[in-house]
Amino acid sequence: MENLEKLMEVAKTNVGFLLLSVTIVAIIVGAAYAAERVIRKKIGLDKRRGKQSVRSMVIIAVLSTIAVVLMLFEFPLWFAPGFYKLDFSELPVVIGAFTLGPVAGITIELIKIVLNLLLNGTTTAFVGEFANFLMGCVFIIPASFFYFLRKSKKNAVIGLLVGTVIATLTGCFLNAFVLLPKYSEAFHIPIEAFIAQGTEKISAIKGMFTFVVLAVAPFNLLKYALVSLITILIYKNISKILKGDYKD
Template identity: 50%
Template structure:
């Protein structure tokens, strides 16, 4: 009898935690969308590379709820952004944002959850940043920029030309990746990591209160 009661109680607690987790993920996803709207261009890259802090809430959620939670928050962010603004990039920008975000968040969260210390958090964020830099370079060169050019019926060279007007060092796809995509993602990963480390503990306390932990 006691076993049955305990089982039902555990199921109820688990269900409540799931609902609270979903609420937190939705809240963090919403904050991420707001931060996306505060994006600013960088001086060394084409205008479609804009710097924002939208990955900070995603990272905090992933550190709190695990890498799967981070992926869900990332997805919520993208879906909410599509609802608000639809898309002006034929979905290429949204796909890029999701993949880049996951390439940062997932490795960082996996490493942090192995040993929840400041050292692990820093290590995870460093690995996540370099993961994002590598994935971003490959995807931009072989998938995202060619796909963007295809959907808008323009040669890839037009995108390179746009980049060269802002950064004269950009002359072809290789230099686009080396002088624009790589430094952009290094800057973004570093900035997002610093802000996450500075704000995580305070926001984690608020999340724990909501979760009833």
């Protein structure tokens, strides 16, 4: 209850950003839903109903819970400023997207963020949470679409590689033009202060360009590459359990 009250207070001071965030979320969900319907129709995959729909809801709930727990275990990397922390909460998200489709993956991503906000509140005026959601979607949408077109290990690898590259490039753009400026505005801290934290880690960082190239890009590349690698290693066995066709 206390967290909810604090969230409402922060929301009142950041209404414009929240409205923009909600609009972008709606666009992402709508576009992914439309694209998934086209793909399902193209490959002749009917929507699951009845017991399968119940199973899908259970899978989404379980994976969302796991994602929230994994989000609690985060750690900084030696080459990036301390406010960039690595976690593996995207792992259950991409597994859900591979199992049930891109829209399910986005749903798990959204539930993860909402539950984390309700449990832990926000220390970033919602900017960090929005970035986490957006980056997660940028990663899982191309990865799961490639996999859904033809479910094979090769397509899974291609999709994850494409998702990793797109997420890395998007992270650079977002940090330079949206996130760091918004952090600066929300907390009344000059952007130069964030860049200075990067310089403490890597002396070659002198400005925004070198900051995103030497800190942001490697951070996201490593994060999504690790998530991709773990997904490839465990997905086959995990999917059997989730789909209910696991045999000893």
